Amino acid sequence: MTGAQMIVEALKREGVEVIFGYPGGAVIDIYDELYKTPEIKHVLVRHEQGAAHAADGYARSTGKVGVCLVTSGPGATNTVTGIATAYMDSIPVVILTGQVPTKLIGNDAFQEVDITGITRPCTKHNFLVKRTEDLPWVLKAAFHIARTGRPGPVLVDLPKDVQQGKAEFHWPEEIRLRSYQPVYDPHPRQVERAYRLLESSTRPVVLVGGGVIASGAHEELLELAERLHLPVTMTLMGLGGFPGTHPQSLGMLGMHGTYYANMAVANSDLILAVGARFDDRVTGKVDAFAPMAKIIHIDIDPTSIQKNVRVDVPIVGDCKRALEKLLQIVKEVGRPEKIWREQFKDWWEQIEIWKKRYPLTYKQDTEYIKPQFVIEKLYELTRGEAIVATEVGQNQMWTAQYYKFDRPRTLITSGGLGTMGFGFPAAIGAQMGNPGKLVIDVAGDGSIQMNIQEMATAMEQGLPIKVIILNNGYLGMVRQWQELFYERRYSAVKFQVLPDFVKLAEAYGALGLRATRPEEVEPVLKQALESDRLTLVDIHIAPEEGVFPMVPAGRATTEMILV
Amino acid sequence: MAEKKHTLSVLVENTPGALARIAGLFSGRGFNIDSLCVAETLDPTLSHLTLVTRGDELIIEQIIKQLRRLIDVYKVVDVTEEEEFVEREMALIKVRAEKETRAEVLRMCDIFRCKVVDVSPRTYTIEVTGPQSKLQAVIELLKPIGIKEIVRTGLIAMKREKKSV
Numbered sequence: 001m002t003g004a005q006m007i008v009e010a011l012k013r014e015g016v017e018v019i020f021g022y023p024g025g026a027v028i029d030i031y032d033e034l035y036k037t038p039e040i041k042h043v044l045v046r047h048e049q050g051a052a053h054a055a056d057g058y059a060r061s062t063g064k065v066g067v068c069l070v071t072s073g074p075g076a077t078n079t080v081t082g083i084a085t086a087y088m089d090s091i092p093v094v095i096l097t098g099q100v101p102t103k104l105i106g107n108d109a110f111q112e113v114d115i116t117g118i119t120r121p122c123t124k125h126n127f128l129v130k131r132t133e134d135l136p137w138v139l140k141a142a143f144h145i146a147r148t149g150r151p152g153p154v155l156v157d158l159p160k161d162v163q164q165g166k167a168e169f170h171w172p173e174e175i176r177l178r179s180y181q182p183v184y185d186p187h188p189r190q191v192e193r194a195y196r197l198l199e200s201s202t203r204p205v206v207l208v209g210g211g212v213i214a215s216g217a218h219e220e221l222l223e224l225a226e227r228l229h230l231p232v233t234m235t236l237m238g239l240g241g242f243p244g245t246h247p248q249s250l251g252m253l254g255m256h257g258t259y260y261a262n263m264a265v266a267n268s269d270l271i272l273a274v275g276a277r278f279d280d281r282v283t284g285k286v287d288a289f290a291p292m293a294k295i296i297h298i299d300i301d302p303t304s305i306q307k308n309v310r311v312d313v314p315i316v317g318d319c320k321r322a323l324e325k326l327l328q329i330v331k332e333v334g335r336p337e338k339i340w341r342e343q344f345k346d347w348w349e350q351i352e353i354w355k356k357r358y359p360l361t362y363k364q365d366t367e368y369i370k371p372q373f374v375i376e377k378l379y380e381l382t383r384g385e386a387i388v389a390t391e392v393g394q395n396q397m398w399t400a401q402y403y404k405f406d407r408p409r410t411l412i413t414s415g416g417l418g419t420m421g422f423g424f425p426a427a428i429g430a431q432m433g434n435p436g437k438l439v440i441d442v443a444g445d446g447s448i449q450m451n452i453q454e455m456a457t458a459m460e461q462g463l464p465i466k467v468i469i470l471n472n473g474y475l476g477m478v479r480q481w482q483e484l485f486y487e488r489r490y491s492a493v494k495f496q497v498l499p500d501f502v503k504l505a506e507a508y509g510a511l512g513l514r515a516t517r518p519e520e521v522e523p524v525l526k527q528a529l530e531s532d533r534l535t536l537v538d539i540h541i542a543p544e545e546g547v548f549p550m551v552p553a554g555r556a557t558t559e560m561i562l563v
Numbered sequence: 564m565a566e567k568k569h570t571l572s573v574l575v576e577n578t579p580g581a582l583a584r585i586a587g588l589f590s591g592r593g594f595n596i597d598s599l600c601v602a603e604t605l606d607p608t609l610s611h612l613t614l615v616t617r618g619d620e621l622i623i624e625q626i627i628k629q630l631r632r633l634i635d636v637y638k639v640v641d642v643t644e645e646e647e648f649v650e651r652e653m654a655l656i657k658v659r660a661e662k663e664t665r666a667e668v669l670r671m672c673d674i675f676r677c678k679v680v681d682v683s684p685r686t687y688t689i690e691v692t693g694p695q696s697k698l699q700a701v702i703e704l705l706k707p708i709g710i711k712e713i714v715r716t717g718l719i720a721m722k723r724e725k726k727s728v
Contacts, residue, residue, distance in 0.1 A: 120584055121591045128580070145634060179637040236654055306621065421709040524586040 003443040004029035005134040007096070008037050008140040010139035013171055016067050018058065018432050020051040024071020026098025026111060029163040036426060043432060044141060048075050048451040050425035050529075052082020053094045053451070056442045057426025058411045061387055062433040063216070065092045065146050072098040073111030076157075077118065081419060083153045084122040088416025088523055089237060090214060094142050094152035095123075101161040102130055116157050124152030132165035133492065137172055140480045144175050149182030150301040151214055154365070186317030186325055192315045194272070194296045195329045198228065201270035201294075203347045206230050210237030210415065211299060213320045213408040220284045220323035221274060226473060227330060228340045233261040235276050236400055237415040244404030245384070250351070251360065254282040254552045259358035262549070262557040264351055268293045275299060275319040278308040279416070280553075288556035298322045310563015331343045357563055358549070360401055368542035369518050371395070371470045375402035377521055378440070378468065381529055386438040387412065391447030393477035395470045397419055397547040399442045421450025426469060431463040438466070439527070443500055445471040453509040458534045466528050469501055472543045480546045484561070505536035564619035567643075568597070570650060573612040573630060574638040581635040585612065587654045588633065588639045594618065594626050598652075598717030609637060613719045624708060640722070647723040653716045655680070656702070659709030660687045668708060675701050686711060 001009070007030055011019070011432040018041040023031045034042055045051040048070045048344040055066030066086075070079055078099040099110040099405050116126045125145050125355050127138050135158075142154040198204060201202045212221055215461030225232050225248055232242045233250040242249055253261040265271065271293045276282070283289040286308060294315040297305050305314045313324050362372040375398050378386075384404055390396040396413055405411045412430050414422040427441040440449075448469055458465055475493040482490050515524040521539065526533045575581045582709045586728060597615040612673050616626060623641065630639045640647045659667050668687050672679060675697065681688035691701050695718060700708070 116580060117583070120587050126580075177634070180634045274704065303625065303632050307625060431633070 001166065001171045002029070003135055003158070003165050003167070004033045004167050005230030006132070006135045006167070007139065007158065007163065008033040008040070009169060009550070010066065010136055011173070013036070014143045015045050016065075016141070018043060019067045019069050020045055020054040020058070021069035022051055023074060024049050024075045024076075024098060025067060025159050026100060027096075027163075030096070030098070030158070035536065036320050041432075043456050043457065045425070047451065049082050049421070050454045050457065051060075051426070052079040052093070052095065052449050053085065053419075053425035054429035054432070055095070056082060056086045056122050057124050057389060057412050057430070058085075058433040059091050059093055060426070061307055061409050061430035063144055063409065064433070065094055065097070065379070066429060067094050069096045070098070071111065072100055073113045076115040077110075080118060080122065083119055083155065084246045085123065085414050085417045085419045085422055086153040087122045089210060089414065090151050091153065092146040093153040094146050095155040095457060097157050097386075098163075099128070099153060099159040100117035100319070101452050102159045105159065105407075108260055115155065118217060119155050122153075123155050124226065126155040126157065128157040129159065129162050131167075133160050133167035135162070135167075137175075138173050140175050142548070143179065144177075145180065158189070161464070171223060182301070183316050184318040184321055186298070186315045186322040186387070188325065189328035190315045191322060192329060193421075194315060194530070195326060195333070196412070197270055197294055197296060197313060199335070200273070202343065203268045203274060204230055204233040204270040204344070204538065205250075205264050206236035206383075207271050207273040208232060208234045208241045209274065209276025210235065212238055212241035215275065215300070215319040216408070217274065217320035220320055220327060220407045224323055224327055224330065227337060229337070229344055229348075230272070231264055231348070233257070233265065235279070235282050235415070238276060238417065239400060239411045240405035240408045242315070243406040247404055250514055252400050254557065255284070255553070256401065256547050256549065258360050258401075259549050259556070259560060259562060260351055262551070262560060263354045265290050265293075266556070266558045267350070271295045273299075274298045274323065276309070277304040279458050283557055284557035285307060286508055286550050288558070302420070304532035309398040320489045361475075362563070365542060366518060367541060369515060369521055371398045371541045371545055373401055373518065374468065374470060374539055374541065375442070376526055378442075381525055382438060382440070386410070387430050387434060388439045388442045389423040389430060391414065391423040391441070391443045392418045393447060393475070394547050395442050395444040395447070397477075398429045400468070401409050401547075406454075420447035424448060425451050425454045425457075427467075428458050428461070428463060428464045431458075432461065437491070441465060442465045443467055443469045445469055445473060445495065446475060449499075452504070455505070455510060455534065459509050463534060464532050465534055466531070468525075468528070469536065469538050470541050471498070471501070472541050472545065473498060474543060477547070479544070483546070484550075485552065501536050501538035504536050505534070508534070508538055510534035512536050514538045514540070525528045564621065566617050566619055567571065567580045567614060567621050568595075568617050569624075570642040570718060571614045571616065571630070571716075572605070572640045572642050572720060573614060573636060573659055575610050575612055576635040576637065577608050578611045578635055582609070582612075584629065584633050584711050585614075585633060588629055589616075592629065592712060598715075600717040600719050612680065615718050642720040642722060648720055650694050650720045651692060652695055652698055652718045653690065654698050654702070655704070655714045656689045656691065656705060656710055657712040658689060658705050659685065659711060661685060664708050668705070671701070671704055677701065
C-alpha cells in the first residue's frame with residue numbers, strides 16, 4: 001500500500017466522514033486517493049484558515065474529531081490561527097499537513113516550513129512522520145490523543161516521499177501510550193470532601209465551564225443542581241452545559257456576565273467549578289475573586305487546577321464521572337430535598353434581590369435597531385433550537401447574553417483565543433456535521449469580512465446557513481473600550497468603506513436581506529429563516545451601542561459598569 | 564511565597580522534538596531554567612533530563628504539572644522534595660598557571676580532589692566534580708589566579724536508596 005492509501009485507509013477506520021481542506025503540491029497524492037474514496041466527503045474551502053475553523057466547528061457541534069487537510073508551507077501556516085483557536089478551547093481536531101520530501105527538509109525548499117516547530121506551543125501534540133510504515137500507528141495515536149483526556153488539536157506532518165513510499169498496512173486496534181495516561185476516575189476521598197463542603201455551605205454557586213460540554217456531563221449536572229437546589233452560572237464556553245432558561249440559571253459570569261452571577265460568585269462561601277479554568281475574563285482581579293469562598297475544582301487537566309486561583313478540593317478527573325460519583329454520595333446520604341432547600345433559602349432570597357435590582361436589560365429605541373433586540377427576536381423565532389456560531393466581539397457577547405442556550409453543543413464560539421473570522425467557517429463545519437438543523441452565524445461587520453471568502457464554500461456545498469450581521473460600521477468592542485477608557489479617541493475602528501452586504505451575497509448567489517429600522521427586524525429574520533440557501537442579513541444597529549454589564553479589565557468582578 | 568531552587572528529574576521519550584517541547588514550555592510560560600542536562604538512559608527509548616529551576620511553591624507545582632501534560636514526558640520527580648538525594652555537577656576550568664602560581668594551583672587541586680586533565684606552558688585544565696557548593700568554592704579560589712575559560716555540565720541528581728537498619 002502507498003503512504004497516501006494508508007492515510008486514507010486510516011481516516012476510514014477512524015470513521016471520518018468529512019474532511020475540510022485545500023490541495024497543493026505536497027498533498028496531491030492524498031487528494032488522488034480521496035478522488036477514489038467517495039465515502040469520505042471533502043469540502044473544498046477558499047482559504048486554509050477556513051478549513052481549520054470548519055473542522056473545529058464540526059467537532060464542537062458533533063463531539064466527533066474534526067479533520068483538516070492542507071498542503072505544506074503557506075497551506076500549513078494558514079491553519080495556525082485555527083489550530084490555536086481549537087487549542088485554547090480544547091477542541092479535538094486532527095490537522096494533516098503536506099511536507100516537502102524528507103531529504104529536502106531543512107533545505108529551505110519550495111513551500112517548506114517547519115510546521116511542527118511552529119505549532120508546538122498551540123497543539124496538544126504533533127508528529128512529523130519520517131517512514132511510511134509508521135503512518136497507521138501515528139494516525140491512530142493522533143486521533144487518540146485528540147479525543148481523549150483534555151481534548152485538543154493534533155497535527156501530523158506528512159512528507160511527500162512518505163506518502164509515495166510503500167509499506168504494509170498494520171492497523172493497531174488499540175493504542176497505549178506509556179507517557180500519556182489521562183486520569184478519568186476522580187479520587188473518591190476528594191469527592192467525599194466535596195460533598196461535605198456542599199453540606200456545610202450556605203451560599204454555594206456552581207460554575208460551569210466548557211469541560212461539562214466536552215465530557216457530556218450536562219445531565220448529571222442538571223440532576224445535581226436540581227436535587228441540591230444550587231444556583232448555576234456558566235462561563236462563555238460553558239453556555240449550554242446547563243439550560244439557560246432554567247430558573248436556577250444565573251446566566252454567564254465574568255467581564256460581560258450578569259450582575260447577579262457576578263454578585264453571587266463574589267459573595268459565595270463555596271464554588272463548585274466543573275470543567276472551568278478560571279480565565280482572567282471570568283475572575284477579573286484574581287485577588288478580589290470570591291474572597292469568602294472555598295473552591296472545589298473538577299477538571300481533567302491537573303494544570304488547570306491551582307493555576308489561577310487557590311483550590312481547596314482539587315478533583316482531577318472526567319467531569320461526568322466526578323459528578324456521577326458526587327450524585328452517588330448525595331443519594332447514599334439521602335438528605336431530603338427539603339433540607340437542602342431550607343439550607344439555601346436565605347441565599348436564594350439574596351440572589352432574587354440581585355436579579356430584580358439589575359436584570360439583564362437594554363433600552364429599546366424606535367429609531368435605531370438594538371442588537372440585543374435582534375438576538376432576542378432570533379431566540380424567539382428559532383425557539384432557542386438553532387446551532388448558533390458567533391464571531392468575536394460585541395456580537396459574541398450579545399449572543400451569549402440574550403440567546404438562552406439550553407442544550408450543549410449549540411453555541412459555537414471562540415472563547416479562549418477570541419478569533420475574529422471564526423464563526424462563519426465554523427458554521428460551515430457545524431452545518432456539515434448537522435445536516436437538516438438550523439445553523440446561524442451571528443457576526444459583526446468587522447469579523448465577517450475576515451473569512452467572507454467562505455461564502456463560496458457554503459454555496460458550493462448547498463449549506464443554508466443564516467449569517468446575521470450586526471452592522472454598526474465599527475469594530476464595536478474596541479470602540480466601546482475607547483469610549484469608556486480612552487476618552488472617545490476612536491482610533492482605527494471606523495470603517496470608511498464597507499461592502500454592500502446584500503449585493504455581496506447576491507454576487508455569490510446567496511440571498512441578501514437588510515433591515516435598517518426596528519420594525520423591519522422580525523419580518524426580515526423570518527424571511528431569512530425560511531430561506532433554503534445561504535442567507536446574509538445586514539442589520540444596521542445602533543452604532544454606539546455597548547455591551548453591559550462590563551467589568552473593566554483587571555478590576556474586581558463586583559465593579560461592574562451597568563448600562 | 565519564597566522562591567526556592569528545585570531540581571527536577573524528568574524521564575522523556577527519546578524522540579526528536581521532545582527537548583524542544585520542554586524548552587518551549589519554559590520560555591512560553593515564562594518559567595526559568597538554571598541548568599538542563601540530558602542523556603540516554605539504560606532503555607534507549609527514554610532520555611533522562613535533570614532540570615534546575617526556581618520559583619515559589621505554586622510556580623513549581625505548575626511547572627511539574629505542565630511537564631507531565633506533555634505527551635512525550637513519562638515521569639517527573641521533584642528531587643528536592645525527596646528526603647535525601649545526591650547532586651553532582653562537573654566543571655572543566657582552564658586556569659592561568661604561570662611560574663609563580665603553578666604550584667599554588669596544584670595545591671588547590673589536591674585539597675579539592677580535582678584532576679588536572681590538560682597541561683600547557685601557561686595553563687592547567689582542571690576537572691572538578693561535586694555538589695554545586697564545592698564547584699563554587701573552587702571557582703572563587705581560582706578566580707584571583709585567573710580563570711581563562713570554564714565549562715559546566717549543569718546539575719544531575721539522584722534519590723538516595725533507603726538505608727535499612
